[in-house]
Every structure is written in structure tokens, then in C-alpha cells.
Amino acid sequence: MSMEERMRPLLQQELADSRKSRAALASDIDSTSDLRRDSNVDDEHDPEGSTIAFELSQSGTLLRDTDARISELEAALTRLDEGRYGRCETCGAEIAEGRLEARPWTRFCITHAGSR
Ligand SMILES: [Zn+2]
Numbered sequence: 001m002s003m004e005e006r007m008r009p010l011l012q013q014e015l016a017d018s019r020k021s022r023a024a025l026a027s028d029i030d031s032t033s034d035l036r037r038d039s040n041v042d043d044e045h046d047p048e049g050s051t052i053a054f055e056l057s058q059s060g061t062l063l064r065d066t067d068a069r070i071s072e073l074e075a076a077l078t079r080l081d082e083g084r085y086g087r088c089e090t091c092g093a094e095i096a097e098g099r100l101e102a103r104p105w106t107r108f109c110i111t112h113a114g115s116r
Helices: 003-039 047-081 097-102
Strands: none
Touching: 003 047, 003 097
């Protein structure tokens, strides 16, 4: 089985999981926002209000991270379809299999991973 054939189900699984957590997060944020509205608390001065605000900002960050992950995974699947998967976008070298197994969505070899 080629590397591409092995990575495709991994990427699809990871994408399905990320979409699931995104949906769960979004509904968490919805209900936390409702709670915040209903309780009508003062964010600045009420300790409960600042806890809710903090939770919302944490969830917001997580949601953005999850969105970013989803687009990376979708892009990786596109590269797989187009036969460009597993090559560094900076130098064109083949990305080590161990690295792809750990981070199947990666677009860079280990040398260029930190340079974007
Ligand atoms: Zn590279």
C-alpha cells in the first residue's frame, strides 16, 4: 500500500473528528452566550460574568484553531487528489513518513516547518 493510500483514511478520519469537535464547540459557545445574555451579568465587575467571558474567549480560540486544522486537512486531501501530497512546499523535498504519520496535514519538511 502506498503512503498516499495509507494517509487518505487518516486524513479523512482526522477531518471527520475535527468537524465533530467544531460542531460541539460551536454549540457550547452558543449556549454559553445564551447563558451570558440570560444572566445579564456585568462582565467587568461580576466574577461570574468574567468567568463566562473567559470561557467564551477560550472556546473562541479553540474554534479558530479547529477551523484552521479543518482547512489544513481539506488542503492536504486536495494535494493527495492532485498527487502533490507529501512534498515540502518550500523546497519540494519528500517529507519524512514518520513526520507525515505524526502530522498528516503538514505542508513542510522538518527543516521548513518553523519558517512560515
Ligand atoms: Zn523543505
